[in-house]
Amino acid sequence: MKKSFILASVVLSSVLASTSSWAATEEVNVYSYRQSFLIEPIMAKFTEETGVKVNIVFAKDGLIERLEREGKLSPADLVLTTDISRSVELVEKDLVQPVQSEALEGNIPAQYRDPADQWFALTTRVRNVYSSKERLGKQPELNYEDLADAKFKGKICTRSGKHPYNVALISSMIAANGEAKTKQWLEGVKANLARKPQGNDRDQVKAIKEGFCDVSLGNNYYLGKMLNDEKQVAWANAVEINFPNQANRGTHVNISGVSLTKFAPNKDNAVKLMEFLSDDTAQKIYAEVNFEYPVKPGVAVSELVSSWGEFKSDSIPLAEIAKQRPVALKLLDEVKFDL
Amino acid sequence: MYSRLSLSWITSSWAIGLLLVFPVIAIIYQGLQPAGDLFQHLMDTVMWDYIRNTVLLILGVGVLSFAMAIPAAWFMAMCDIPGRKYLQWALMLPLAMPAYIVAGIYTELLDFAGPVQSVLRDLLGWQTARDYWFPNIRSLGGAIVIIASVLFPYLYLLARTSFLEQSVTLMQSAQLLGKTPLQAFWRISLPLARPAIAVGLSLIAMETLADFATVNFFAVNTLTRAVFDTWQGYGSLHAAAKISTLMLVVVVLLLALERFSRRKQKVFQKNMGQESARLLQMKPWQQWLAALFCWSLVVLGFLFPFSMLIYFAAQYFTDSWTTEFIEFSLNTFFIAGVVAVLACLIAILVGLFRRLHVQRGSDIPARLSSMGYAVPGTVLAIGILIPFGWLDHSLNDLIEHFGGKGPGLLFSGTMLALIAGYLVRFTAIAVGAVESSINKIPPSLDMVSRTLGHSPVKMVRKVHIPLISKGCFTAILLVFIESMKELPAALILRPFNFETLATYVYQFVSDEMIEQGALAAIVIILVGLVPLIILSRSIEQH
């Protein structure tokens, strides 16, 4: 048995050695809710300019829980989120710290950062309604509220109601119309669904092209991405992009954000990266490559995005919307939106 | 026979057993904590739907697997159908296919834009989805078909063995007493195989319960998703652990069913001599029909999806053959290898402990170390993170208390967490394989070596280890393959910048870009085929 114990300890120590902690080289560790291939070109630029290596863990779910569990031992310096509710959750769970940086304050307008400087938006993204070019055409008058209207019976497609993008939209509805009305609205939308919520935002556009439904919810940048994808361009060409609630409170806008973790081990490098992300080079890549709206004033949106026109965005503060998140989740369960 | 074992052996057996069961205890403990209104809210709203979907999924998969596996097993055991020699092992091949990969491929095929519907539209002049009805594969029914088509071989294998072990004379008796082969099947073969069938079905039910990727991809809301959603969406580990505990109850029930059936099997299986002339006479058209049935199962669960993967891999080879791909493959092989070797060592330790330390309760370490097998990967990951996080914090606090610099997340942030997760889940397989080969060593050998003056340790080295080396090899192999395939635990537990082939493929599947993950999928499947080949060899030799 002795031999096997020796063998076991050799194996164990080699495992430890191969994963041993983040060595002393210049680096910064990022927990990212964003697909890594979206941000890799930006990070590569950052490393090129500063020599600081960027390690990314991408996960669609569970990063906040992981951060919480790791506590002060966490290797993470930054968290990249894809919507406001995650950013607010980080603050609520006391997992992040404020950053005082002139560069950040200069680059990001006040409405796009936490008053307490615990989160910063890097881009904004619009929750659009896509409509079938062929069967509905452009819908300039449309409100989100109309999606519960019986005229859309069996014509709506969406991804899971529990997806953060939808939760944020529903939260904004609660903030605007109250809980009871929103529940009614959700029931109405559910009754209008052409199929059970499934897939991602692109799948819904595809479903419109294929005739399963006429309207779908989707973020703006997906249309840009699809138009630049050989296979998906046909889907994108089947839909019109609409900015709802233009006659009243405006279209719901979400953010992608960044926060510095409470126990960030590489704080200096992390702040450097935050500043880099909010600066021209990175903002431009966000706009050009990913078809998002850059937060930094003066950085132009891509040509395609600007061709969709100006629009009015919802004026309710993001922090207010994020507060309604638990209510939104509760309502989704109550109406069994996904089931 | 009683042997005095060194204290270190006794303690390490118990310690390992307890360590491996700790995650399960952690979940139950966590699940018993009050979770506030959230759990009540879930019970009031969606929980019953989750439960209903889970039950329907398990029942559906069970019934469909039964309909697939039992006829196939009976044909293989009793009849001389064309291509029997190849079918015998070809029917096991679907086991090598991860369900979510098959799901991805059939979605590609049967979706609106897929070739099947396109051809139908071209032929019949339909335009859009509104012009006709076509079953939606992304549904509960689709999930049932996909999962059953890769899990049915469990039942097939067990049922076939059971049919083969049944004394031929029973069937002949029934026939001579005026029953047709079909009547004899219903009245004799099937009831006698009931214990084996129950074992097979409970295995399938447990695998189905644990599935995360397929139901997620198909938007079927089962309890695995409920755990995930509750944890992620509501951020409540307590409520998630409560649901996990609920799942553990189901698992315990299934395990009890399995154990109970195995016990009954012993009474029933009174095998009296094999005979070669067991083949049932069938008319040629019946034989061809039976062969067609069996081959269609092979095509559905393996041949078709696998050839699609090869086609995709060939098309996208340059896109797929990247340094990333090689790195992830090496990662996967490394981690699966480490887990396999460790699991085997643990199995030897607790297995021999049970054999040599004949005392009440000496089998408990082996039983404990096997408990994790039934725990779905998602649930298990939570169970690993709870104690590992605590360990990390305590260790760092301790070191810092003495003025040192803590080592950081030594346990929960490194490959250790992943290895531990795999070990908890897969040690049971190694224990099973090693134990059965230990049991094959006649006790008289122990007595002979002891009377010839060998100490227990020397006896183990010179007699037991050489005799169980084959069992150990099987154990290592099986654990290796399972570790390669495991997905949900890896998704949650993997460290920074770390992908396994399974997480890599899943990412492509969930983004409906399976073409680009095909190469990695093929690697997983090919490695998964190795034990099947070995298994079928040993069956043929039998």
Next chain:
Amino acid sequence: MSALVISNVHCSYNGLDILSDMSVTLEDNEILCLLGSSGCGKTTLLKAIAGLLPLKSGEITINGKVVNKTGFHLPPEQRKIGMIFQDYALFPHMTVMDNVVFGIDELPKKEQQTRAQQVLDLVNLSEFSERYPHQLSGGQQQRVAIARALAYQPDLMLLDEPFSNIDSQVRLKLIAEIRQILKKAGVSAVFVTHSKEEAFAFADKLAVLDQGSIVQVGTPDELYLRPATRFVADFLGGGNYLPATVIDEHHVNTPLGRVCSTVAHHKSDATSYDIFIRPQQISLTANDAGAGVVSDVQFLGASSKVYVKLAQQEFECQVAQHFTTQQVVDLAVEPHELILFDKQSA
């Protein structure tokens, strides 16, 4: 009408001939025993009768009904045959009663009950009807198997080595019991064994098989007293071969002196044969001037087996008196019906 007629049956398995040109007839209410060493094809023949194996050629008729002929094979479930397997083949998941009514479950419930009761009475197992097979002894299990077959009222009963799993202590008693049951039920039966003791005790008619063919058919005593070949002679109990020259119709000359036959042997004078002498036909007398020396003695109870060496040959004798090794004896052959075989070509 004969219960069973087998004519010119050929049977092959995997291209190998297992049975070649077998013919045998069984009369009503008769018990036929197929005797032979393992691999001689006796079980194959039994299965061919049952329809569990296909024939290559030949014809089988049961109770006047043709069940096998060229191009025709009646499936086993239509042959009305009761078969007792070596392992009894009781259905382990059914009680004794369920086993017994298995073959007659299409009859009305009432009739099933009466018939089951009848056969269980016949085999003395009435009080065990609710037990499961694994709760019975080997002998009881076997009687259940017989009851199950009898309840089915078969035209023919087939028994495949039925006593090989029974303790030798009770085997002969059981054989007598079952023979009686079969006779009482009036069923013809074919029975397979490799043990001559069982065959003698059980059968009315004996067929000795060797390498896929029937060597000799007849009553047990016929075969014992007048074996047609050395194989049959050896198989039904060993003995001593020695050269013999015919003197006349009733006498031959052997190394043990002149041997007298009780019936005429119809062999031509002055020709040489091998005579086959069973151990009990040699008598020994203690005689210091004798020609033989006792080399070994096996005590059997009522008699002893004595091996005597005489002129390079060892003789096996079975006698009532007691002898010791190294004792010098005289050998003599009692008069009996002589068994003479042609000289074996070297």
